[in-house]
Amino acid sequence: MNKNTTLLNIIISFTLLSACNLSLAEDSAPANASIENTEAKDNTKVENNSEAENKVYVIPTPQISRISALETSLKNRQLTHQLDTLEANGDPFLTLYQPSLTSSTQGCVIILHSDNEHPDWPDAVAPLRNALPEHSWCTISIEVPDITKRAEAVNTQISTQEDNSQAVELPNQDTVFSRILATIAKAQSNEIEVFALLGYKTGAAYALNFLANNSDTANALILIDIETPATTSHYSLAQQVRKIPQPILDYYINSNAGSSQFAMWRKQAANQRTEINNDFIQLDAVPDRANGKKSKQLLVQRVRGFLKQNTNQRDQRKTLPSVKKGLFYESP
Template sequence: MKKITLATWLLLLSPAVLWAEGEENETSPDAPAGAPSVIQSDVPRVMPTPQETRIAGLVNRLSENHAHEIETLTAEGEEFLGLFRESESGDPQGCVVILHGDHGHPDWPQVVSPLREKLTQHSWCTLAIEIPDIRNRATPVQIQVEPTQDTQNDNTPELPNEATVFARIDAAVALTQDKGYSQVVYLGYRTGAAYALRYTAEKGTTNQALILIEPRTSLPVSEYDLAQNIERLRLPVLDYYFNRNTLVERFANYRQAAANKRTNRSVNYTQIDALPDARYDPAGNKRLVQRVWGFLKQNTNQQSQRKELPEFEKELFYKSPID
């Protein structure tokens, strides 16, 4: 085999090298001398809109058989979706406003859909509302350090989209009142629970109830900061979580400690580690509904559900004895 000399290699490679250099130095006619090449395209970029896509798909799915549930609400000049279901009894107790988790929707199959459907069988109406997605989810994780007593203050940072979500809750409550329901329960799932907790704490809500299911927070609000809102609550609370790991347990401990510091002990705070119920199947959903309904039955103003039997003319059922 003949040896290939260095000069031969240079001759073989030179066309490719010259072609590559020519392409790198190629610029558009209008570009200034020495400017790097820029590939231009007239095709507009399409930004993904995952929430709009999810909501449009949900509306399309429900429109065929459940169009009567679809409500269009407005807050801050922006329309958003609500799914309303009437109580299936003649003596409704009130309405449950349901907040889904981040990147979900008002008929999310885990937790949200079973509760919004089944609670109506237990004398409650339900209104599940659309919550905006939390942007910039790639924010670096910050190590949470429990502050000392001296460093604690009341300047707790807000959750992302907090003002928007609060305005939507206000609009949801107004809708339930327009439909004749005077008693409202706030129920949140995951980040929806964080919004519900912050809302009721900030508003000083009383004479109603709050249900937190698998609560999760979002930066810049740490788990410790979010838990401190429980100390300010003035209404009964069901804290329903799934103790899957030490981080979840620590967050639950923060919430229980804050509840223990409340000065108003006349309202109930119930924390349940419901890990066995964390099965998204009919059995798990049934137990979840039963526990939520049981809590509401014991911790809300219950209207009388026992109706007096109507009076009938006795002659309809028996005849008087013959004289």
């Protein structure tokens, strides 16, 4: 073999080897790139999952915020002595306590506020819980859990279901009932013997249904602007009045045909009670509300007068000179 042939063979072999290496490099590059991309995507998924696990979602808690604001308000007004936390079925709840401001305590009024409100709500709850202690009644206003979430629409339709054969079940009923019982037990430990239940709007629905199912726990019932939760029949709730032997004050606003019908059902149920010795007093609040600023004062007078006439009143421990009694006592 001559030199030229040998040189030609070397050149051909080198060319083939270079082409083979280039082909192998091209084939391996996409595979490596694919592996790297896959690993990068997997790492991104891990990071995203980790972020999702560590992310804190803020859930609105309107009732907690409302109660916290109430506590702050009372602290700013130097009224923290009224705050008291009780427990029912392992669940703590807030109460506002006001002792009787006289030497003769007649009893205690347990107050239930309406939905999406708090134990010192200004419309009716605060005026009553602050004024009644001046007339020998202690007051305990209880925190009631919300029924309607703020984002939900409120159903204002009057239910006409005429079925009183079944027991009425209100939303959060077990929770509210256990709180009422815990409050009564706490007051009894302080030697309170006479109790009146007072509910405002949906709080009145709870008070009515509670006494219908626990008739030996209170001596009187006061319903202020009673409202029925949307899931409950107005007629069925009204029939619970038949089960209550205690005196009842039904102070309501007759604003439309629906409220008038609901009031009529409550009146009819009261007339069907077998215990006819105790009064059912139903008053339309519209005339009182027409007095503007004096409406809250009139509300207090209505409630105070009802309690005075329909509960056993203790004698005043401190007597006054007979010649001056006319200044302090109403004429018989």
